[in-house]
Amino acid sequence: MTLPTAEAEILVPFHDCDPLGIVWHGNYTRYFEVARCALLDRIAYNYTEMVESGYAWPVIDLHLRYVKAIRFNQRIVASATIEEWEHRLKIAYAIRDAASGERLARGHTIQVAVTLPDFQMQYASPDVLAHKLGISP
Amino acid sequence: MTLPTAEAEILVPFHDCDPLGIVWHGNYTRYFEVARCALLDRIAYNYTEMVESGYAWPVIDLHLRYVKAIRFNQRIVASATIEEWEHRLKIAYAIRDAASGERLARGHTIQVAVTLPDFQMQYASPDVLAHKLGISP
Amino acid sequence: MTLPTAEAEILVPFHDCDPLGIVWHGNYTRYFEVARCALLDRIAYNYTEMVESGYAWPVIDLHLRYVKAIRFNQRIVASATIEEWEHRLKIAYAIRDAASGERLARGHTIQVAVTLPDFQMQYASPDVLAHKLGISP
Amino acid sequence: MTLPTAEAEILVPFHDCDPLGIVWHGNYTRYFEVARCALLDRIAYNYTEMVESGYAWPVIDLHLRYVKAIRFNQRIVASATIEEWEHRLKIAYAIRDAASGERLARGHTIQVAVTLPDFQMQYASPDVLAHKLGISP
Numbered sequence: 001m002t003l004p005t006a007e008a009e010i011l012v013p014f015h016d017c018d019p020l021g022i023v024w025h026g027n028y029t030r031y032f033e034v035a036r037c038a039l040l041d042r043i044a045y046n047y048t049e050m051v052e053s054g055y056a057w058p059v060i061d062l063h064l065r066y067v068k069a070i071r072f073n074q075r076i077v078a079s080a081t082i083e084e085w086e087h088r089l090k091i092a093y094a095i096r097d098a099a100s101g102e103r104l105a106r107g108h109t110i111q112v113a114v115t116l117p118d119f120q121m122q123y124a125s126p127d128v129l130a131h132k133l134g135i136s137p
Numbered sequence: 138m139t140l141p142t143a144e145a146e147i148l149v150p151f152h153d154c155d156p157l158g159i160v161w162h163g164n165y166t167r168y169f170e171v172a173r174c175a176l177l178d179r180i181a182y183n184y185t186e187m188v189e190s191g192y193a194w195p196v197i198d199l200h201l202r203y204v205k206a207i208r209f210n211q212r213i214v215a216s217a218t219i220e221e222w223e224h225r226l227k228i229a230y231a232i233r234d235a236a237s238g239e240r241l242a243r244g245h246t247i248q249v250a251v252t253l254p255d256f257q258m259q260y261a262s263p264d265v266l267a268h269k270l271g272i273s274p
Numbered sequence: 275m276t277l278p279t280a281e282a283e284i285l286v287p288f289h290d291c292d293p294l295g296i297v298w299h300g301n302y303t304r305y306f307e308v309a310r311c312a313l314l315d316r317i318a319y320n321y322t323e324m325v326e327s328g329y330a331w332p333v334i335d336l337h338l339r340y341v342k343a344i345r346f347n348q349r350i351v352a353s354a355t356i357e358e359w360e361h362r363l364k365i366a367y368a369i370r371d372a373a374s375g376e377r378l379a380r381g382h383t384i385q386v387a388v389t390l391p392d393f394q395m396q397y398a399s400p401d402v403l404a405h406k407l408g409i410s411p
Numbered sequence: 412m413t414l415p416t417a418e419a420e421i422l423v424p425f426h427d428c429d430p431l432g433i434v435w436h437g438n439y440t441r442y443f444e445v446a447r448c449a450l451l452d453r454i455a456y457n458y459t460e461m462v463e464s465g466y467a468w469p470v471i472d473l474h475l476r477y478v479k480a481i482r483f484n485q486r487i488v489a490s491a492t493i494e495e496w497e498h499r500l501k502i503a504y505a506i507r508d509a510a511s512g513e514r515l516a517r518g519h520t521i522q523v524a525v526t527l528p529d530f531q532m533q534y535a536s537p538d539v540l541a542h543k544l545g546i547s548p
Contacts, residue, residue: 014321015307018151019158019209019458025470025520026152026444029437033289037347047288047346047430059436062475062518069469069530072156072321073311107473109436119480151458152444156321162333162383163307166300170426174484184293184425184483196299199338199381206332206393209458210448244336246299256343292425293432293483300426346430 004133006039007079009098014072022069028105029062032093035080036109039091045132053128054116057089061110068104070095076104085133087124088112141270143176144216146235151209159206165242166199169230172217173246176228182269190265191253194226198247205241207232213241222270224261225249278407280313281353283372288346296343302379303336306367309354310383313365319406327402328390331363335384342378344369350378359407361398362386415544417450418490420509425483433480439516440473443504446491447520450502456543464539465527468500472521479515486510496544498535499523 010031018024040046050057070076075098084090088110095105113122113129130136147168155161177183187194207213212235221227225247232242250259250266267273284305292298314320324331344350349372358364362384369379387396387403404410421442429435451457461468481487486509495501499521506516524533524540541547 011308013304013308014155014311015161015163015304017156019154019156020467020469021156022469024152025473026437026440029440030287030289033437034285034287037288041347056431058431058433058477058480060477062436062473062477064473066469066471066473073315148445148448150441150445151448152441157330157332159332162336163300163303166303167424167426170300171422171424174422174425178484193294195294195296195340195343197340199299199336199340201336203332203334203336210452288429289435289437291430293428293430295430298426 003082003085004039004042005079005081006035006042007077008034008038010034010076010078012070012072012074012076017072022071025064025066028064028066028095028107031076031078031095032064032080032107032109035078035093036091039080039082043132045129049132051116053126055113055122055126055128056116056119057111057113059109059111060088062107064105064107066105068102070104075099082133083108085125085129085135089125089129140219140222141176141179142216142218143172143179144214145171145175147171147213147215149207149209149211149213154209159208162201162203165201165203165232165244168213168215168232169201169217169244169246172215172230173228176217176219180269182266186269188253190263192250192259192263192265193253193256194248194250196246196248197225199244201242201244203242205239207241212236219270220245222262222266226262226266277356277359278313278316279353279355280309280316281351282308282312284308284350284352286344286346286348286350291346296345299338299340302338302340302369302381305350305352305369306338306354306381306383309352309367310365313354313356317406319403323406325390327400329387329396329400329402330390330393331385331387333383333385334362336381338379338381340379342376344378349373356407357382359399359403363399363403414493414496415450415453416490416492417446417453418488419445419449421445421487421489423481423483423485423487428483433482436475436477439475439477439506439518442487442489442506443475443491443518443520446489446504447502450491450493454543456540460543462527464537466524466533466537466539467527467530468522468524470520470522471499473518475516475518477516479513481506481515487515493544494519496536496540496546500536500540
């Protein structure tokens with residue numbers, strides 16, 4: 001089974017750049033988010049559908065590895081791929097230069113399902129995720 | 138009657154500064170927000186109490202005048218003062234250097250009440266605002 | 275003479291939205307910035323070229339009028355048009371829903387030239403701006 | 412030898428919170444930054460002094476573990492402690508509730524020195540860091 005992947009092209013905005021003239025490291029989380037939302041849209045299970053299904057999926061772990069500085073007005077591609085889904089939703093990311101394909105950063109996030117509105121953590125992913133992934137429960 | 142005012146001291150964070158080494162102009166809205174929340178806390182009508190009262194108060198107008206550039210690690214004071222409340226909530230702001238008192242920016246926001254959850258705009262401020270301001274309706 | 279205009283399409287990211295489920299008002303400045311940079315790229319006088327020309331152009335005035343709330347994953351179009359250039363650079367903006375064309379916000383920014391690196395304000399726009407706009411000095 | 416530590420109290424601003432009513436996970440990097448800058452101020456080697464010393468220290472690795480959701484207007488304390496300094500600058504962080512002391516998040520960043528303005532990575536920390544830490548080279 002191949003797990004879904006998606007990517008998004010981003011033109012780095014001025015307001016993401018710091019006094020060193022490079023993207024401030026915390027703003028890479030925005031590029032991961034854009035790629036993740038493209039991925040979640042692909043399986044029709046983005047934030048709106050998550051809430052409708054009775055769950056939120058807060059991020060419980062984030063790792064980011066910065067390979068090469070990113071600059072203002074650079075065209076980049078952020079990609080997201082599902083790596084685990086049964087007990088938690090682990091997504092891997094890469095950021096590449098759009099022109100050269102050179103890798104600029106990589107990382108992952110881990111999300112777990114919590115019930116709404118009481119935020120009770122679920123130790124296995126609810127069936128809705130497998131359904132959205134097209135996997136027989 | 139004197140309308141309430143409040144202020145908050147802020148140490149300008151690195152991530153608010155742009156490649157010119159100054160606070161990016163859009164981030165001043167954050168300093169206004171911090172001052173507004175200090176003001177709304179003072180009258181016990183911040184976002185949580187607003188929602189509990191059945192209303193949200195979206196901003197419908199913003200003006201910002203930039204007087205002097207603000208830099209990383211500068212200590213500033215943002216102040217907020219209610220200027221109008223009967224039909225809409227107009228708040229005036231100033232940002233000053235904490236050490237010298239020099240004015241660095243000024244501006245205003247205008248908010249109007251909308252009912253929750255349907256976001257119907259109210260053309261007069263609901264009684265709860267006058268009550269919070271200690272004004273007899 | 276027709277002054278230049280440009281626009282950019284934006285898919286509203288999750289991290290721009292606040293607890294009311296709408297774009298936080300301060301984040302509209304990001305959409306204006308994206309449209310402005312598209313405009314400045316069109317005349318080959320974006321931030322990099324500004325610095326190379328010996329000037330920065332800090333924003334000294336911002337006005338924003340919010341017409342209708344913008345929501346997560348909404349596709350919007352931000353446009354920017356130069357309105358004045360001789361003594362200061364005034365740019366007008368509009369944000370519209372990409373599908374319906376309905377106007378969601380409008381506003382302007384005013385920028386003035388300052389010399390680099392000493393930030394001395396210029397009371398007339400330096401010749402480079404007219405040159406970039408294709409106007410004979 | 413005890414390596415330096417510092418902490419900063421933060422009142423969670425409205426604009427850091429997402430449609431779930433909790434701090435958006437990417438904004439925790441802001442709280443780490445505030446704590447790191449308090450730490451770097453303590454050893455008089457914050458960004459300004461870094462640049463004056465001929466180096467920048469870009470973040471090359473970030474890890475964040477989210478323990479419990481953080482909400483609007485919650486008073487939190489972010490702390491930063493230097494864990495390694497000889498070849499790279501590793502700082503560990505914790506975020507706690509200011510009232511209860513309960514831990515809400517933890518993580519680390521790793522920074523390496525690069526020369527300015529050419530961004531050449533240094534495989535050992537330059538002497539200035541040991542000097543700032545009060546360690547004999």
